[in-house]
Amino acid sequence: MTNVAPTATPILEGRGLSRSFGNVRALDGADFEIYSGEVVALIGDNGAGKSTLVKALSGNLSLDSGQILFSGMPVDLNSPSVASEMGIETVYQDLALAPHLNAAQNMFLGRELPAEGLLGRLGFLDTKTMREQSRKALDDLGATVRTLTDPVGAMSGGQQQAIAIARAVAWAKGVVFLDEPTAALGVVQTKNVLETIQRISSTGVAVVFISHSMPHVIEVADRVQVLRLGRRVATYEAKNTSMEELVGAMTGAITGAA
Template structure:
């Protein structure tokens, strides 16, 4: 299956081309239609929140956009060019990473090792061919990434099992950012965190955006969504039913869009 860029699409002069876009995506599991012609856009330099009630299709959409599953119909576009993701590695090659709620960290390894987990660097020359890893190079790169994003850890080699929940979340985010060129998806990144740790993670999300990587924030916490997002897209019953500017929306607006109390025309602004 071809996983490269296959078809250029046209855009109007002066129109911002989305980094990542879903057009009329459909996905069915047995007799259940998880997505019914869903649309979604991620624009350069933004935090876009993806919200919806349980069963709205958020998780399915994220899996489609990150290559974990494939759509039954519809199109995916990267920088305005149609693509096909046969597996997550195809999305990763396009600079798209995901921070799942379970973080997928190796608890017995340190932050530096976790940042390169599955992508370890080999030593140059004959030592690399013999299987020796460039541990110093990986550590130095990890320290730079953590420092650039304002994550302060005493020891980048200490097991992540010894870190707080907020610190582990920060390590998972930094790992995604290290490899992402376009978009990072974050699934409920502040779930189960305290007030101070939540504030630090939200600040880290802003720093990721400011570094040039767009962020898709999947969350049920409406006040946090309004606080950190630039734009909000709402899914309901497998479709995008609303788009908002976070600066112009209230929690009541979001709840109304999620429950169907607002029409598409009333909600999109």
């Protein structure tokens, strides 16, 4: 677990974020913050606003109002590419993989390595290096992706999820969002992902962990932020809370904690 200095500046912060879809208020003045090297679990019932908040903080959704700050400075996260340039990476539940491409091509999608010399100037890629780096990233995750040359669309859900997580982890330098990263995984792969979350945070990268699994939340998080009806209603130190307390905050049976 990470000890955050009380005077530290959050690496990523959202203040009073609001977003409506027609008559539905998905975010209603939501606040959020995370510090470098910290694991924050973001929890809430279905419809609480978790996915909308993640999309807003990762450049995938515009806001009606509110302010986003990166390292204490206001930023305009108007696209995923802007977020990526800041070192913010996201793994969504739909994984956002290109099914016709193989694992290495997906790992380096939009970041392809050109071959050296004339071949690179002619548009050829350094396929060997991309495969080697992809294999290392997957091995570091403990993923069982046996081939890097088959289209990912032909792979199991667990293998696809492992590729998406490995890609985000490999490129994240500031913050990585993991939206239900263990949902399609078995016991061993889930253990590997939870260990990877702790390993990422130990390098100074902040991890936002969205999950419905309260045991996993308590196991890996430093803090837990609870959303309900589009607002943050409670924040807990993971080591000082319980599954019952978290569920109570999610359902409204328990009201806020700082």
